[in-house]
Amino acid sequence: MSDRTFYVTTPIYYVNDAPHIGHGYTTTMGDVLTRWHRQRGERVWYLTGVDEHGQKVLRKAEANGVDPQEWVDGLVEREWKPMLETIDAANDDFIRTSEERHQVGVQAFWQRLQDNGAVYKGEFSGWYSVGSEEFVGDDDVKDGEGDDAGHKVSALDGSRLEHMTETNYFFRLGDYQQQLLDFYEAHPDFIAPASARNEVVSFVSRGLTDLSISRSTFDWGIGVPWDDDHIFYVWIEALLNYVTAIGYGDDEARFEELWPADVHIVGKDIVRFHAIIWPAMLMAAGLPIPHRVFAHGWILVGGEKMSKSKANGIHPNEIVATFGSDAYRYYFSRALTFGNDGSISWEDIGARYHAELANGLGNLASRAAAMVAKYFDGQLPASGETTEAEQAVIDLVRQATADAEAAIDAVAPHDAVASVWRVVDALNGYVTEQQPWQVAKDESQRDRLGTILNTTVEGLRALAVLLHPVIPKATRVLWQSVGGQRLGDLADQRVADAPRWGQIPVGTPIVKTAPLFPRIELGD
Ligand code: MSP
Numbered sequence: 001m002s003d004r005t006f007y008v009t010t011p012i013y014y015v016n017d018a019p020h021i022g023h024g025y026t027t028t029m030g031d032v033l034t035r036w037h038r039q040r041g042e043r044v045w046y047l048t049g050v051d052e053h054g055q056k057v058l059r060k061a062e063a064n065g066v067d068p069q070e071w072v073d074g075l076v077e078r079e080w081k082p083m084l085e086t087i088d089a090a091n092d093d094f095i096r097t098s099e100e101r102h103q104v105g106v107q108a109f110w111q112r113l114q115d116n117g118a119v120y121k122g123e124f125s126g127w128y129s130v131g132s133e134e135f136v137g138d139d140d141v142k143d144g145e146g147d148d149a150g151h152k153v154s155a156l157d158g159s160r161l162e163h164m165t166e167t168n169y170f171f172r173l174g175d176y177q178q179q180l181l182d183f184y185e186a187h188p189d190f191i192a193p194a195s196a197r198n199e200v201v202s203f204v205s206r207g208l209t210d211l212s213i214s215r216s217t218f219d220w221g222i223g224v225p226w227d228d229d230h231i232f233y234v235w236i237e238a239l240l241n242y243v244t245a246i247g248y249g250d251d252e253a254r255f256e257e258l259w260p261a262d263v264h265i266v267g268k269d270i271v272r273f274h275a276i277i278w279p280a281m282l283m284a285a286g287l288p289i290p291h292r293v294f295a296h297g298w299i300l301v302g303g304e305k306m307s308k309s310k311a312n313g314i315h316p317n318e319i320v321a322t323f324g325s326d327a328y329r330y331y332f333s334r335a336l337t338f339g340n341d342g343s344i345s346w347e348d349i350g351a352r353y354h355a356e357l358a359n360g361l362g363n364l365a366s367r368a369a370a371m372v373a374k375y376f377d378g379q380l381p382a383s384g385e386t387t388e389a390e391q392a393v394i395d396l397v398r399q400a401t402a403d404a405e406a407a408i409d410a411v412a413p414h415d416a417v418a419s420v421w422r423v424v425d426a427l428n429g430y431v432t433e434q435q436p437w438q439v440a441k442d443e444s445q446r447d448r449l450g451t452i453l454n455t456t457v458e459g460l461r462a463l464a465v466l467l468h469p470v471i472p473k474a475t476r477v478l479w480q481s482v483g484g485q486r487l488g489d490l491a492d493q494r495v496a497d498a499p500r501w502g503q504i505p506v507g508t509p510i511v512k513t514a515p516l517f518p519r520i521e522l523g524d
Contacts, residue, residue, distance in 0.1 A: 012051040016060040020313035035469030049095030054234030058220040088325040105244030131159035176280035193339040196295035261290040271295040297341035326471035357517040372510040381450030398499040483508035
């Protein structure tokens with residue numbers, strides 16, 4: 001095992017409301033990546049959390065007549081932490097920006113920048129979107145229509161704008177244009193996919209203005225240490241969660257071990273914050289820049305970006321309650337191309353559940369266990385002489401594993417799952433063609449029957465390992481079914497060993513379990 005720890009993050013989500021499957025998507029995909037790297041035997045650290053400050057959260061609390069701290073405390077406990085259980089996330093830490101460790105780290109960081117001249121005091125006059133907590137340049141301001149008629153809206157995301165004039169502190173972001181462009185060129189993988197990279201490079205090429213980093217008209221935030229009348233602008237403290245959660249300004253050894261992050265998973269709506277402001281802040285502080293910012297697309301419902309404010313937000317519970325967390329994780333990993341927008345529908349989830357999980361994988365596992373029970377008293381038979389058909393299965397598992405590994409390195413979990421699923425399809429095809437139930441009728445073919453069932457069970461063993469990052473619960477049952485405990489805990493099996501054939505000892509009990517994915521009656 002190398003000394004490096006692979007460090008994965010999600011954005012920290014605003015606690016103005018309950019989570020929806022857009023948030024669940026980012027966290028699920030980060031989780032699949034995390035678990036895959038763990039399955040490789042790497043040390044991994046997976047961070048997620050919530051963004052509690054800013055006007056959006058404050059206004060929501062006020063509208064509900066509660067103190068903002070009370071508002072966020074309630075939502076975090078009732079909604080945000082339980083969501084992680086709902087989607088079966090294996091995060092190592094959960095950061096809240098109202099925590100002391102964050103406040104201390106944020107103040108230390110900006111004090112450092114204030115001390116080294118990266119910050120100055122000035123007057124801000126311009127447009128602000130509370131909805132996306134973003135300053136919007138004059139070029140991106142347009143007249144609103146429909147419900148927004150009579151207001152200005154942001155050309156970036158359509159959110160309503162407010163004009164503000166405040167005395168604020170500024171970060172000399174404008175000074176970093178060339179340094180950022182040089183960095184992007186020297187690190188072509190820093191922003192992915194290419195569409196996000198192109199957007200960022202062209203934005204920075206047009207020039208950067210200095211960034212207001214403090215607010216002085218409300219006080220829900222972290223105080224500026226050198227001026228009691230100011231709090232930090234929510235984004236420039238929120239971004240720091242990635243370092244304050246791992247000991248920045250407090251536990252240098254821990255910080256050194258984990259920083260820089262290997263991948264920040266973000267939605268494409270916030271790629272500019274992560275790929276422009278964030279690296280510039282780190283450059284100003286003399287800290288290393290993360291290896292990669294991966295921007296995924298939006299989940300569309302009825303063709304529109306799903307969001308709570310549009311009332312098309314679906315809570316993860318709504319899907320998990322019917323299909324279970326494994327099917328939820330599988331669906332989002334498989335059905336959407338990570339990096340592109342994608343539409344989802346209840347019908348599509350149901351169709352994939354039945355075709356791929358219940359019939360494709362679940363049936364294969366139960367048929368294999370049933371045949372070993374029937375023909376070999378439930379004990380794994382030896383493999384006799386193999387034919388081209390077995391070799392094709394073995395070769396495919398090797399190739400699919402290599403392809404999936406490459407996909408994970410390219411942050412393409414959908415390709416990784418698709419590669420592994422080729423094995424599910426191939427094994428089903430193999431069993432159909434070899435017809436073990438026919439072979440079983442001929443006593444002189446006992447060896448051949450053993451070979452077919454041994455190959456099928458070995459294929460299922462490989463699948464349990466390769467699919468564990470995606471469907472952790474079902475694969476534990478599958479592991480038990482194929483007698484995997486003889487080989488140790490499923491979490492300790494390595495991806496690289498999955499294609500190694502003949503691991504389960506002959507005679508191991510093969511267990512009939514409850515169906516991995518029982519059929520579900522879907523009403524209208
Ligand atoms: N608080 C900031 C992030 C700070 S990170 C230092 C924020 N929060 S948010 O609650 O608005 O969450 C935004 C993230 O949620 C997006 O970047 C994306 O990861 C996810 N999504 C929200 N809606 C989404 C969809 N409809 N589809 C896919 N992901 C979406 O921005």
